[in-house]
Amino acid sequence: MNFRFITKGCGPVVEVLSPYYYEWKTCVSLVSNDYLNFTQHPKVKAAAIEGIKKYGAGAGASPLIGGHHEYHVQLEDSLSHFFGRPTGSCLVYTTGYTANSSTLLALMKSDDCAIVDMAVHASVYEGLMGTNTKRFPHNSLVHLERALADAQAKYLTRLVIIDGVYSQDGDFAKMDEIHALTKQYGAYLMVDDAHGIGVIGERGRGCIELFDLLDEVDIISGTLSKAFAHIGGFIVAKPEMVNYLRFQSRQQVFSSTSTPAAVGLLKAIDLIDEEPEWRKKLADNVAYYKQGLLDMKLDIGITASPIIPIKIGDAHKTEKVARLLFNAGVYANCIVYPGVSRKDARIRTSLMATHTREHLDKALNAFDYVNRKLKIAKDA
Ligand SMILES: Cc1ncc(COP(=O)(O)O)c(C=O)c1O
Known part of the structure; x- marks a missing residue:
């Protein structure tokens, strides 16, 4: 190789x-997902260095047992507000991969059903191992509606999962129509906008902004490794759900979280508006x-x-x-x-x-x- x-x-x-x-x-x-090239932005690098000077090189533990630091709190507040949500609406993970996999593993149980676009990321499939899953052909509204109708009476919670921007074809989800169908059948909507956030939309809030659904999507999932130029992931959802995941999501309990270089992320998030x-x-x-x-x-x-x-x-x-x-x-x-x-x-x-x-x-x-x-x- x-x-x-x-x-x-x-x-x-x-x-x-x-x-x-x-x-x-x-x-x-x-080859890079560093779309804005903020990995080399002097202000982002300076902030990351300041973070290490102030807090040291590592986080020291998983979030639940002492690895949740001031800069993580600032990061979660900053991301909550970035999406126009109240403080407490965001949970940061160590990668975008675990933001999907660990969140879904904690949320979806044996009497629930995930209805996923076939082209979603591998991390979503990993998170769905403990639940029922229906896959619909990429962006096919007819198949999605069939799956929603079929699942409606059978499962307690139905969660439709799509990407904002699809990672191999670079196309967008038909998000407005998918959102409407999801609501019509009383299901929830999760959007992984790893490639859209920071890049797409007038204010860089991603495909969800483009489709004017910032207040509507139940779970926004994103990565900190692409436009935000570092490492990590997050979900934005209702504070009650975030609080549940803080204690139930396996990554929050059993795995250490991002290092103080993540302070660079605070600057990268600000730069989306400033530059x-x-x-x-x-x-x-x-x-x-x-x-x-x-x-x-x-x-x-x-x-x-x-x-x-x-x-x-x-x-x-x-x-x-x-x-x-x-x-x-x-x-x-x-x-x-x-x-x-x-x-x-x-x-x-x-x-x-x-x-x-x-x-x-x-x-x-x-x-x-x-x-x-x-x-x-x-x-x-
Ligand atoms: C659509 C999508 N979701 C999630 C991820 C995982 O993000 P991370 O690389 O931060 O773990 C990726 C990574 O490439 C992705 O393309």
Whole structure:
């Protein structure tokens, strides 16, 4: 396995080391979820350093037994208010993965039923191991309604779970219609907006803001590892539910929580309001890059976000594409089964606010070169 690693942190250009091939290369990076590139923002870095100076290097214990610090409280307050909810509406986890898995494990019991879009993240499926689960084809309202109708009389609690932005195709949930159906059948709605929060919406509150559902969604789940540029996850819900999860969620009881470097997150959250220009730059980059790919007739599917797949289909061909891109100084991942279905292999690219036109032109030129060599365009 050719397991590459980056030597100097996240950025629009990275140095990639590939021990298997004894290679070292400077590449335009199309692999990061650090959409606003806040991992390198001087104010975020300074705040993280201040956090470590003030509180030390680690949290020392799991939240319930002494690892819940002042900065965690500030983080939870800040995120509650970020979503326009009262103090006490947020619970922070160590990862976005556990925000989903640990929350769902604690909430969903044997007389409940989760109704999930098939394309939700693996962490959701892990959290549903103790309950009944119905999966509906991606964004299919007909199938969702059928599942809701079928589950209504059989289960105590029905929870519909969707993503805001889907992580492989970059498309949005049909959230307004899904929300309406959920209410019609007396179910609850959970939205994992890991890729939307900080990036999508006029104020960067994510897809939920875009669909004007900030006050409506029962459980918002998010990560602190993408637009917020650190590590961690959270859920935002009614304070009663948050309080229940604080004591019942296994990760809160049995696993240590984020380190004081998380103080950097407080700054990153503020910057979403203080420096909206990063979102604008990202949106401009997305428009420019997408147009360049479409001009080459590459198949980018139905993306509406900074996640832009270039669909190839065959897994071996996709690996060749990634290899040629790398040779041309562009680092992009190939996504094959089981990340996506067997015939839907693709190069998954994601953009950052700090990509310049030169970086994007380099990437587009590399795709043009690969297209001429391997014929990856739709009508080729
Ligand atoms: C949709 C979605 N939810 C949750 C997660 C997990 O987030 P984290 O990486 O913070 O654990 C991811 C991670 O890639 C994701 O794409």
